[in-house]
Amino acid sequence: MNDKTDRLLATLKLQPVVPVLVIDDARAAVPLARALVAGGLKAIEITLRTPAALEAIRLVAQEVEGAVTGAGTILNARNYDEAVDAGAQFIVSPGTTQELLDAARSSSVPLLPGAATSSEVMALREEGYDVLKFFPAEQAGGAAYLKALSSPLAGTLFCPTGGVSPENARTYLSLPNVVCVGGSWVAPKAMVEAGDWDGITRLASEAMLLAQ
Template sequence: MAVNRGAALSALDVMRDAPVIPVIVLDDVAHAVPLARALVAGGIRMLEVTLRTPEALDCIRAIASDVPDAVPGAGTVRNAADAHAAIKAGARFAVSPGYTRSVGETCREAGLPLLPGVATGSEVMAALDGGYKELKFFPAVQAGGLAMLKAFAGPFHDVRFCPTGGIHAGNAPEFLALPNVACVGGSWIAPPELVRAGRWDEITRLASEAAALRRG
């Protein structure tokens, strides 16, 4: 189903669209559109293109222009300048490895849904203080994994998480079974070796399997 580009999008919309948000690293703009089409064909539309390469913004721009069924987002947003650049490139949402007031305020003022990264109770409280209740738990496995998310459920009962970092096809179902987990983030759906080889059918298969995962 095509995404209405004029429709307002919330962070919860991003998290609920599919069980998995792919974490994508692209260093060749030529791969952006076929990759996005392959993921959409498998049922994954929310695409986090990380700002880890010089080509990332051009990749977001290409997806936004040529793949209307995809919803491109910018990952690794670390400051206000990153957020502004992502918006200019056509990003519909942002994901950050941590939370700062500057990033939070910039995204809110621009109407850009943000999933800020947190790893501790204090960081969750800082994000809540900034008005954010949909958060990226990062790095998920290294920061305590399932046990930490279960511990968060008590004091932060109104927060929904997207665990990212160390998540793969084998452990994703355990995370998705938790009631405070709305989705997970992972790179296994679009591994660099398959992207470089142009194995789009294989990526569509991985996306289809991810889209079929059940949430708690």
């Protein structure tokens, strides 16, 4: 577990914001990923919420130099295996089941499991996980909730996702138990559909400044 945790942490520490992408057309995946990487956002989460997702992961993994391709919205072992086969280098789930934990245990690709309560965090710690996704962040209590967890659950790091925006990202990132945040604002649907790759690179560059 330690090697996988180290690799996952190294990925999450590449940038303050991990783009959370919903890709409807796989043909947009490569120019979108290149635009994000050009702006400094190398770790990219492509969610399995559309029929195009696995092909998008495959294309980005094969064709975009510098990208660290992740797969999100992984709900079961079949999703896990399909994403890894497509080339995903890290896996993200909105919650956690025993089936997912078993799939992660048998895979060399690390899992960022989702948790929303202190009990879920404690259960995952018992399974050896101390780097977690906090989801849905704003709806589950936001930065104040995570701050409250920092002392009793010291040593656990989080990537809050869900309702995170340019307006509240700095608040999350200022917390000692937050390693990065996940956000969709760096790749707005309208910009993707318009092919405004320069605009997305600009948003990615602005997101990188949140680390300062």
